[in-house]
Amino acid sequence: MVVLSLAVTPTSQEKFVAATAADPTLNMVADLVRKGWPEHKKNWHPAAKPFWLHRSDLSECGGLLLKGEQIVVSVALQPESIFPHGKMLYTSQPCFPVAIPDYAFHKVATDLYEIPGVRYLLVVDYSSKWPCAAQLRGISSASVVEELNRIFVDFGFPEQLVSDNGKQFDSSEFRRFCSRHDIRLTTSSPEYPKSNGLAERTVQTVKESFIKSKGEGKTLLHVLQVLRSTPVGNGLPTPAVLLQKRNLHGGLLFTKRALTFKEVDE
Template sequence: MICMLSITPEKYSEIQRSTRSELETTIQTEWPDTKNECPYEVRQYFDSRDQLSVLDSIVYKGSRIVIPPSMHKDMLNLLHKSHLGIVKSKSRAREIMYWPAMNADIEQAVNNCSSCAEYQKQQNREPLMPTPTPDLPYSRVGTDLFEFEGKKYLILVDYYSKYIDAVQLRSETTAAIIEAMKTVFACHGLPGILRSDNGPQFSSATFKNFCAEHGIEHERSSPHFQSANGEAERAVQTVKHLWMKCEDKQLALLDYRTTPLENIQLSPAQILMGRRPRNTLPASQDLLKPITHDLRKVKQHLNAQKAKQKFYYDRRNVKELSPLENGTTVRIETPGSKSLSSGENPQDEEDDPIEDSCFNESAIENAATPLVRDIPANHSNALQTRSGRIVKPPVKLNL
């Protein structure tokens, strides 16, 4: 019979031995009337008993070989040796072999494969989850850092009025950021919620103490997911586009703050302050007088705008993902790598040099100068900045 099968003699003999000890005797005998009367090891074959036949100590279902239980693991390894996906692995198996629950076993084997999990495709985007519109102006504020023309700036944007403040920083330390925020908060008041990314300045203990002392709830976005802090990211883009085309940066900000928002016919300054600040355009005195507006209508317009954005975003290839539970093993794509990794960073987290520098006034003044720290042996002539970047001296030709 081996001449009728595309199989090595060794594998043929192995299937014969396993079949004799596990399946042949029970299948060749008369089947009982009910499934519960069958021996446990062949109970799963009861529904397909009429399609089973034995030839040369090998059980067949039609033209497919019935693999005995002791060889399931070996067959799964052969099927997935080339790391094909679930669909192709099932297609290969269905043509030549059979055992009960074979499809489920193949799915489990492919899902548990570490190599396939490391190089699997990214999951679909989840449906858009807009941030709820706050009830009051300046109750929820987004913040971020950005660079423009070689200078560092702090940006603050109100989620309700879309009012933007951009403050130049003398350094990137936590203390300098806190001082810039205090200047803005002195004009508009303290926000109830402050959202930022996971930058070292915002995740430091000093910034945490600042928020706790002033009664500010600090929310941080997910690492490497800029959309979670989308309001601030969008404000940075708006400011950069304005400043690239304007010579007077502050006048450009004033014009933005006094321009009515789409579908609301109220400017960010009107929503936040209740009045139109005077700009370079001629305007009557009546237009500059403070007026009150209905906060409910403003919120309705903002909610309608968010709903419209969600509608068009969700038309793309989005999918509801299953919620994660505590203890679930996950894999993430590390920056600079296309593979997915589940391992943790082996290096212990060191104290943030930016946070430590906040307690040293001289370090704050000289924050722009590189900080000399322990340098690897292969970069003995290099310096390391506060952000961790290694600066090597240029290689010059000896002419």
């Protein structure tokens, strides 16, 4: 049995619902969920026996078969679910120990990126991996400072800001901004620019997701909503849970239990 995080877009949800409806085994198991399980495993159809150990965790919601808060994936979609779109492999890079921030938005990574003709600023919280992105009015330090002020008004000004060596971050105006708000500015070294890896990885994810979503009529806000509601990985929950201790309603499929307040281990 292959399961997938329940944080999926409406388009993906429709695909999983259709595949579930066309899967005889999942239909059989969903029927057992609705009507009740046989008392003994030997009375089950052979195709349903792999679900025996998980029967107490199975439920049905919106045309999907769920195990806890995860989707049970139809065989037809398992290859792409085992290797989901958006998961990327990176060539090995030197590793540097990174201290865990004391609180959310204590330390942030920033970067600038361009999607044909339009410049964007990206900010990522090191603690929760919560991404923020904003379209820039220009490529000056003043434009970057303006958008950072908008972001930090909502989340608090960080104690440390990591950036690349772009001229916008290396100007006297930007250094005055950091000094005014007691922000320690750290830039990646020219010899190893990848030391701003968190921002660069997130930029790559945002750019690829945004380009793909634009073809589906989606906006940058929709991309950010999906990323904030997608599990970070390595056993960690979504950025929304790490930052706000709750998943976000709207746009993605969550059970009511998944939307309730959640304690997160330190």
